[in-house]
Structure formats: structure tokens, C-alpha cells
Amino acid sequence: MIHKLDPNSKIIYIFVANIAPALIGARMATASFILISIVILTIGKVLHKTAPMLEFSGLILLTVAIIQGIFHQGNTTVAFALGSVVFYKEGLMFALGIALNVINILMSFSILVLTTKPSDMVETFVHMGLSPRLGYVMSSVFQIIPQMTKTMATITDAQRSRGMETEGKLKTRIKAFFPLISPVVMNSLISTKERAIALEVRGFGSKQKKTFLNDLQKTRYDDIFRFVLILILILSIFWRVLIWLK
């Protein structure tokens, strides 16, 4: 069901999930959105796919907690000590705030990223008014990277065939860098010429308004989902105004 939502709705969700807590200004709000995201991701059966992203940022967040816990400039209240290393409450809370924000961003984006095909996403952007030329650029990146990785394997074979070593000391590895990367880069730049021509002869430069093979599909769920989101946004703006008026 989540997979069928219009990418637009998911983009609105990202927007609301990150703006509303900022307006409300409470860690609980951020935490709630993380929870909502987790629920949505679970329904969409893609929660496990967030693991690599979390791992990526988790390491940084861990060091943030350690460094801020020990050295944060407002540190006064001791939280606990590990041997001679003292952790402070202020620093840890500061790190918690950061962690919540980062995780919230990660989770809300994951909904869009993990349940939408990149090509659909780009197509939506183009329907929404992104220049088709830029749309082309974005979707071709998704295709070009696997192709370049393939080329890279061939190049590695070709250079090893000429007796080049790719493993060993740092010096050997640095020496291997140029023979491996230049052909990939050259190959991809040289093929830009042919590809540009191939696009041109298929009317890529046309001033005509473009049409689309695939139609956009918006479901009833989209309307409900969007309505709820916008309600949350309005309520949080209300909340902000109330606090401000006090």
C-alpha cells in the first residue's frame, strides 16, 4: 500500500515530519515522528533496509555522544564516569537532540527512497514541472553507475593483464590508481559525445511540450494521507503561535 502512494505524498510527509517538530520545539515531537516513520516503514515491509543508512550515520552519532558528553562547552552536571573519563548530562542531552534530528531525517526520507522506484520519482518531478532535461540527467545517473562499475572490472582485467599489481603496500595501491581510474573517466567522457548525439537525433532538444508514456496515478489513500499531514502541519503552526503569544 505504501509503495502505491504517489511520490508527492511521500515528499509532503518528509516536509511535515521535519518542519513540525521544529515548530513545536519539543524532543517528544521528533521522537513521535520517528515512531510514525517506523510504523509506516514496517507496513511497507522495508524497515530492515534502513539498517545500512543507520549504520552509516550511527557511527558518527556515537562519536558525537562521546565527544559532546565529555567536552561540550556547557557541561556542568556529571551524568556518570567511566574510569577517569567523566560524561556530563548537558553534553549527552545535546547529543541526543542531534541524534533524534538525524534519525528523523533518515527515517522520513527512507519512506520515499525505499518504497519508490528512482525512475518514478524523477518522472513525478518532471510531471511537477522539473525541466525534462534535468530529469534526464537524474534518471541516467541511476543507469550509468552500474555501467561504469562494469567497465571498471574490465579495466582492472586489462591492466592486470599487462602485469600491473593492484594489491600490496600503500605505494603499490597509489600507483595502481591512475591506470585504473583514467580509462574509466576517459571512456565515460568520450561516450558522452556519442550519447549526446543519440539523444539529439531523438528530438531531445525539441521545444515542443513533452508528453509521457506513463500516467501518474493518485489513489484515494493519497488524499487521506495528505489531509492528515496538512492538518498536523497547521496544528503545529497553531501551537507555535500560541507559545509565541504567551
Add this chain to the structure above:
Amino acid sequence: MAKIVAEHLKYKYPLSEKLALYDISFTIEPGEFIGIIGENNAGKSTLCQAMVGIVPNFYKGAYGGKVLIGDMEIAKSNISDICKKVGIVFQNPFNQVTGCKLTVYEEVAFGLENMGLPRSEMIDRIDYSLKLLDIYKYKDRNPFDLSGGQMQRMAIASIIAMRPEVIILDEPTSQLDPQGSEEVFRAVQNLSREGITIIMVEHKMEKIAEYSDRVMLLHEGKLIAFETPEKIFSRDDLDCYGVTAPAYTRICKSLGIKNKKTGFYPVTLEETKSLIGFSEKERCPYDQN
């Protein structure tokens, strides 16, 4: 249907000292099958690209004379308009894939989307051209997962879907295996039967001889001759232009066997077979057809 007329066409690539095309003039009638031959750097690809406007509109550089497709003057038109009349297929099937579509079907749609066609018409045209090229069964595959021959046929289908009157093929089979080449040549023959004007650059002289109504011989940017294959391949000076006649013609030259009706050496397997077969068996006179 449109005639192609070149008048005193001259062209020089940017940063280059030498003319790539030097004073080329010719007329191609609608529905003709034209072969272009010549050694590397003779100007074959440049000439092809001058008929779709890549020369000069994409490369810039210096240009003289003119090329007309019907009443459209190439140098003064946008490539995006020219491509509705003239399509071109290149050597490397891989670099012709747009790289932004995930299925063969969508890939063929690319040009039609740019032309702004309504969706239903797009579907009609895509189905038609995929079937014509016999790749309808691959319509949901990723373009990059096709074999070379299939990819090249997809490239041709993408052009056919745009309904051009002229199709230019620049060494369409040089990177394919024998089966892939055969698939492409068969597809090209089908197109020719549909009445589309075909212009094909090819190093396989036997194929040029078999299919072409007329052959252009280019050398160092100049048009040396534009004649029937028999006349072109019967020349004694082909060596100077870095090309060689089909194996059949070379055999008949060595044996001194000419087709008495045309006065030229034979260029295809069939013609050679009947001439040699005749002289060997000394049976009834060579059937003129």
C-alpha cells in the same frame, strides 16, 4: 516522400585544419537503397551526420553549400525537427541507449515523448516498430540487458517509431556477431521494402553489393563516384581508395568473367554463381534475370 539533395557541401570540424567534406553534390531519390564505402576517415560518418544536421548544428565548425531533405534545408533547421524526417543509427549500440529508461518499451518511447505525441499514438507506434524489428518479446527488459544485435534492433525500432522517411545506418553491424549482423541486415531489408530511403555505411562489401541500388565511394572527403555497385566494384583503382571489391567480384576479375548484359563484373553470389556455372557447364545461355 522527400528527395535528398546535396549541393557543394563543404565542412570542417572545429579546431581542424582540413576539410572533412569537400564540395560534395548528389541527389538521392525517394525509396533508394544507398551504400557508402571508403576507408576510415574518408568522411563517411561526417556525410551521414550532415544529412541529419549533427553536422553542423551539434559540432559547429565551418560549413558551406547546402543539404536539402525535400524542402527542408538542414543547416538552417533544428535537429529536433530534422529527426522527424531523417533517422540515424550508429555503430556502437551501447552508446545509443538513452540511459534514462528502464525498459525497452520506454526506451522506444523516448523520441515520441520528445515529439509530444499523445499517449495512444505512442503505444501504436511502439508496438508496430517493436514487432517490425522482432523484439516485441523483449519489451519489458532493461535495455542494457539485451545482446548487441537486440540492442541495435532496439535502436532501429526507436528511430522507426518516429516515422522518418529516410534512415541512415552508420556501420550498424561492425560490433555485432554474425547472427546479430544477420538480424540487423534482415531488418534493414524489411524497411527498404516498406519504401523507406536507406543510406548505409558498411565495410562488408558483399552486403553493400547485395542490397544497394547505388554506391557512393568517398575518399579524403571527396565524392569519387556515385554509381551502381557493378560499376563501382568493377573499377581498377579501388585499391587507391583503401577499399576492396566483394570476394565474388575479385574472383571474376581474376577469371575475366563479365556480365555481358551490363559489361561489368558481377558483384553478388547469385550473379557470380550463374556466370561461373554457365561457363563451366557450357549449358544454355545465361538467363538475364
Add this chain to the structure above:
Amino acid sequence: MTRIEVQEMHFSYTEQEPILKGINITLDERSTAIIGQNGAGKTTFVKLLKGLLRPMQGKILFDGKDIACMTVAQIAKHIGLVFQNPNDQIFKNNILDEVMFGPINIGMDEQEAKRHSQNALAMVGLSDCEDKNPYDMGLSERKLIAIASVLAMDTDVVIFDEPTIAQDYRGIEKIKKIIRTLKAEGKMVLTITHDMDFVADCFERTIVFAKGKILLDGQTDKVFSKKEELSQAYLEPPHVTQLCNSLGYDKVFLRVEDFVSYVKSKGIENK
């Protein structure tokens, strides 16, 4: 004399799709062409000879020594392979430097590498552009540079993968000459190709791959006389052979000259 023995070799990238299914063959000093459709396993086969891939089963003996105990760099001293696309290897902006890369890698000193490289460039006819940027040259010249960069390594075995693609008539004649010279120097030459007229002109032995197996192997004219097996592998014989076939000759010729002298010897006068 160099020999490569391949014994009961199997290879696959994934378990479901075997690429090579039990190859047994001995390669010797005869110049050999490897033909067959794409996907028949030709390129995989030569990569295995080079040690870039390792067999799942079976072994490859180079002069009696199992190459399983040699590294890719060690094999590179004995077997050279010219890849199909020169752009997959060229990285220097000077032709001589590019050609010298391989020789230096396999342990030649500067002087020796330079001497070999200059000889190799002379052989492919690019002596007068030593200092040019390879990327300022056309694709056909870049292919010749790639060939030179392998020839300069002076290996006992030279393997070409589709050398005639992108070459015109003169380019192909040049490559034929290179192959004949290598052969005369006593090197083993193997070539993967789709160009049957080239095979007919240049190679003593022809091996046909089909669906991961060796379908035919033997003297080139014998192989091209097997009409049925060839069509099974979707291959067409050389043009001259096609003519012989359609004339119903029982003798098969591969080259224009052979055909012509045969017809002349029969003393048949035209007219």
C-alpha cells in the same frame, strides 16, 4: 615450442549458468582462430588462459606447468592479451609511455622496455607518432596502440580479442601482416574473431565454440567444410566457400586466389 594444454575445464559465474562445460584442448604453434556466437564462451576461455578467471574444475598447463600456481602478473610475462576495446586500457597521454607500461611492469629495465616498445610501434606502423596523445588518434589507431602495448611485452603467446573491429580494409591487411610476423618469430597466436574472411586468410587452425563447448576443431579448411555444424553454431563460412558450396563443388576453397587457380587449372575458358 610453447604448448598450452587445457584439461577437462569447467567454468561458471553463477551456479545456474555454466559458461564452459568440459573443455579439452591442446594449443600449439599453429596460428589459431576461435570463432562462435557471443555468449559461446570465447572471451571467458581466453580470460581463463590469462589467469584473470580461475577454472572451477580441470586445469591449464602452460609448457607442462599448472598455471593455478602462477599469479596474474607472472602469467603476464608469458601470455599477452589484447582486449577488444582499447579504451579499457589506455591511460597515458603519450603513446610511447603507454606502450612501455606493460614491459616495465613485467620487470624489463627502462632501456629494454623502450627498445621493445619502439619495435612494437614500428610493427603496427605508428613509429612516427610516439609522442602523440593516444586520445587524439582515431579508434582504429588506438586499437593498434593497444596491440603494440601487448607486443612490446614480448610474450611467447599473443591473444587478440576481435582485432578487426573498427578497422578498414587496409587496417585488416596490417593486422594480418602482424599475425604472420608473430608466427614467423615462433610465437603462438590465438585470435577471437567474427570475421570469417579474416580467419580464412590468416589462420591454420580454427576452433568453433558453441554453448560452452568446442563444436569443431581442426585445420581451417576442414572446419569450414562442415556446413551443418557451422549453421548449428549460426556461423556462415567465408564468402569464397559459400560460392563453392552454391556451385556444388565437393572441394572447398577459402581464399580468392585458391579458387581462381583451381578454376584456371580446370582449363575452363570463359566465353
Add this chain to the structure above:
Amino acid sequence: MKRTSMWSFNLNTASLVLIPAAVGINYIGKLFAGALKLPLWLDSIGTILAACLAGPIVGAICGAINNIIYGFTLDPVSFIYAVTSIGIGVAAGILAYKGRIKTAVGAILSGLVIALVATVISTPINIGMYGGQTGNLWGDALFTWCTASHFPMWLASGLDELVVDIPDKVASVLIAFGIYKALPKNLTVLYKNDQKIERLD
């Protein structure tokens, strides 16, 4: 011939097709640096190269799209750092247009300038996102030392970023420069938007 401004938004197809290639090069650079275990990121070679070839606008688009794609596939946080990548692309484009990347020395100096630009843009984001850290071992060690020595946050964070960026951007510009030099001129001319057709009649 009059040169058109480097800020022309009217991109030709060649320079447009350059962008995905450049993003791919960024990715490959990063992959190589990882595979060969080099102590650098090398993930902006493509952006710098594209900026040198086709100017600051293309450089900026490369940077932006690079991070958007990363955001969509690997790490959503990188959306925010798109601003830094845009800065790198613009800086490289201007430096190249002004003819500063014509020698190895020029490339090194340009690398320093680009590193500085990247730092100035990244530091506030680092502070907002991660309390000032970068996630790089060496940089964060310096950050820790600075914080412990009661340096102001912006300085500690700035130094953290700079110490990582300098070697990385200098190496990236040098590599891009090496490749740029080897590119055939008849290719590089295609990315320029200022070409006119001459008449030969």
C-alpha cells in the same frame, strides 16, 4: 570570437550528458579510494572535472545532483550537503574559467581555495547537524582536542573540516587536472557554449 559569459544557463546537450558521467566519476573515485584503502574521499573528481570542462553552472548542477542521488540511495543527510557540493562546483568552474587550473601548481592552489570554500559552507551544516563533527577520524580527533582546549565551536568545527578537505581537494583537483590535460581537444570543445558556425561559401 566573443566569449559568452560563463554563467550562461543555456546548456547544450553535450554538457548536459556530461553531468551523469561526472556524477558517475565521483562515485567511481569514492569506490576506488575505498577499494584501494586510500586515506582520502576522492568523491568530487567528477564535479571538478565537469566544472573545468563546462563552467560553474554545470559544476553546480553536478554537485547538487550528486548529493541528491546519494541522498536517495545511501544517506539522506547528504541532501543537506548538496550546498557544499554546489560550492565546490562553482568554485572549480570559476577558477578554471579564469585560467587558474593550467599548471600543476595552479591545480594545487586551486585545490586549497576549493577546500576553503567547502569548509566555509560545510561548517555551519556540521554544527547544525552533528554538533560540529565531520565523522572523519583525523578531523574529529582535532575537533576533540580543540573543544577540550576551549576553542570556540565554529573554529573547532571549521578546523575539523579543513584538515580533511585540504588533502582531499588538492588530490582531487590534481587528478582532474591530469585527466583534463589528456582529453582530446575535439571533445572538450563540445562542452563550450560559445561556438558559432562559420560559413565556407
